[in-house]
Amino acid sequence: MTATIRTRMGDGHAVALSRDDLRRDLVDGSQEAARRAKIPVLDGADIDHLAEIFAYPGRIAGVEPGHEVVLTKDGCANTLYGGQMSSGVGIPLAREQGVRLMERAFGFDTMEIGHPDYSFKPAKPLVALEQLCMAQAQLDCVVPLFYGAMPNMGLYFRPDGPFANPADLLPDGRIEEARAAQLEAAARLRDDILYVSRAMDEVGADGIDIDTTASAGDAEFLATLQAVEELATHTDLAIEVGMATELVLGFHGELDYKGRRLAGLWPHQQLAVVEQAGAHLFGPAITTKTNKSVPWNVARACTFVKECSRVAEIPIHANVGMGVGGVPTVEVQPNDVVTRVGVALVEIGRADGL
Amino acid sequence: MPDQFTQLREVVIIGDGEAAKRLTAEMLEVGVAPREILEAALLPGMDVVGARMRSGECFIPEVLLSARTMQGALELLKPHLAEGESAGLGTVVIGTVEGDLHDIGKNLVAMMLEGAGFGVVNLGTSVTPERFVAAVKEHRPVILGMSALLTTTLPKMRETIGALREAGLRDSVKVMAGGAPVTLSYAEELGADGYSANAAMAVETAKGLIRKA
Incomplete structure (x- = not known):
């Protein structure tokens, strides 16, 4: 038995922890999540299992047989042909080739096609081209294909969009104007999500993944929920809502969805409104703290995800990527910790997919 | 019915500027010391707002509304404070x-x-x-x-x-x-x-x- 456990910090730096330090970090991380979201801490058996996952000496960790879950890929081929600034590896290939690689070489169970800019707003004027790509990919693939994009409501504010920027208005004390601008942007965003999603539905997309939701706060979340409600009612699309954040920020502050205030919602509470809107999959996103160890971050993420899984009526597909879910914030992900994050979120967080 | 200090603290918390000005004026009119209004109602109200922001229960727009409410009340207090006495912290x-x-x-x-x-x-x-x-x-x-x-x-x-x-x-x-x-x-x-x-x-x-x- 080794005296120390090699792991990493949330910024990717290698670090060696004693067994006592490892256990302390696991307990502290879980307690921090529980205190913030007022949810249960991980129990002793969970902490023991997490300690085993991190103490296992192999470089790569995997779930026990029978615990395998659905793996999906956001952005999909973007990760192959995108540059490093987009977390890609810069391989010159077309999206259609990338999708086939993801399915046939890497074994993903579902995936999505997305515009290189990966937001609904820039996808809208090119939606006819996006439809062609989706239609061709549907012919090429067996796995279910989503169309994926981010609401990214920041693109609707000046200088990128037509509406006054709340980040300029709020520091001037123009609170009512800042709130009004967010509502205008949210209405336009909702329309764009619907426009692109309906176009994808027309060409046979299996689903729509609304990814990194609420990055611009509660108004963006509201626009997404309204779009989800409309799509769930009038299309057969499978709808995934992936979150941008563990806490919905109240850049507006007074918005509600069917009586539930959106600002300040933690993952299990976000799930409740996402379910209410009619979505079929939920992707909680737990922020990684770079100055804490990966075990601390993973225990924290598992505490949030386990509570989601406990109360969920729809599958939970936890976000695992740079800076979320306990994965370090570093461009090239070290397999030693990423695989442990995956195992932990499935076996402790009870996630249905990643 | 809550006393005026409690009412004033509450309207600071919710950011109701008009109510804060009215209550502050009423309290000054009946002879409540301005320092007492500040220390027993306005500042404790902002303390609650700060605590709520730290816990993720309220956010920048609400904090700014409360800050503006506090400012409006402070403007009414300033003329009543003794010369050289700070209106705040x-x-x-x-x-x-x-x-x-x-x-x-x-x-x-x-x-x-x-x-x-x-x-x-x-x-x-x-x-x-x-x-x-x-x-x-x-x-x-x-x-x-x-x-x-x-x-x-x-x-x-x-x-x-x-x-x-x-x-x-x-x-x-x-x-x-x-x-x-x-x-x-x-x-x-x-x-x-x-x-x-x-x-x-x-x-x-x-x-x-x-x-x-």
Whole structure:
């Protein structure tokens, strides 16, 4: 038995922890999540299992047989042909080739096609081209294909969009104007999500993944929920809502969805409104703290995800990527910790997919 | 029915400016001491708002509404305070350091400090060490706040602290440093007295510094 456990910090730096330090970090991380979201801490058996996952000496960790879950890929081929600034590896290939690689070489169970800019707003004027790509990919693939994009409501504010920027208005004390601008942007965003999603539905997309939701706060979340409600009612699309954040920020502050205030919602509470809107999959996103160890971050993420899984009526597909879910914030992900994050979120967080 | 202190505290928390002015005026009219109104209603109200922001229960727009409410009530109190008596927690001089034109975060901090009961002298952006020193001489603040967004302008914070020292003013004022690239360890290395990672914590840090002083 080794005296120390090699792991990493949330910024990717290698670090060696004693067994006592490892256990302390696991307990502290879980307690921090529980205190913030007022949810249960991980129990002793969970902490023991997490300690085993991190103490296992192999470089790569995997779930026990029978615990395998659905793996999906956001952005999909973007990760192959995108540059490093987009977390890609810069391989010159077309999206259609990338999708086939993801399915046939890497074994993903579902995936999505997305515009290189990966937001609904820039996808809208090119939606006819996006439809062609989706239609061709549907012919090429067996796995279910989503169309994926981010609401990214920041693109609707000046200088990128037509509406006054709340980040300029709020520091001037123009609170009512800042709130009004967010509502205008949210209405336009909702329309764009619907426009692109309906176009994808027309060409046979299996689903729509609304990814990194609420990055611009509660108004963006509201626009997404309204779009989800409309799509769930009038299309057969499978709808995934992936979150941008563990806490919905109240850049507006007074918005509600069917009586539930959106600002300040933690993952299990976000799930409740996402379910209410009619979505079929939920992707909680737990922020990684770079100055804490990966075990601390993973225990924290598992505490949030386990509570989601406990109360969920729809599958939970936890976000695992740079800076979320306990994965370090570093461009090239070290397999030693990423695989442990995956195992932990499935076996402790009870996630249905990643 | 809650007493007037409780009512005033509650309207500060929810950011109802009109109600705050009405209640403050009524309390002054019946002879309640302005200092008591400040310390037993307005400041405790803002303390609740700050705590809620830290716990993720309320956010910047609501904090700003409460700050504006507090300011409106303070304006009514000021004429009734004894000469030389501070209307709040003292003065903060704040600015973005020389070469840096970013002011969103700094202005948010300024508004929230005002809302918490500090008087704020906002020097704007690209403030030279000499202007900071002159403002400290003129306004005699309890705290000097420096902000920077660019890593290239961070050294100006150190220069400003050096200029305060050369002018013999360093021990007369607490120095706070903030801005996206600033960290606690950097602030300590600079010789600042306080650092905060966000606007809400800046208020708490400022209050902590004046309690220590």
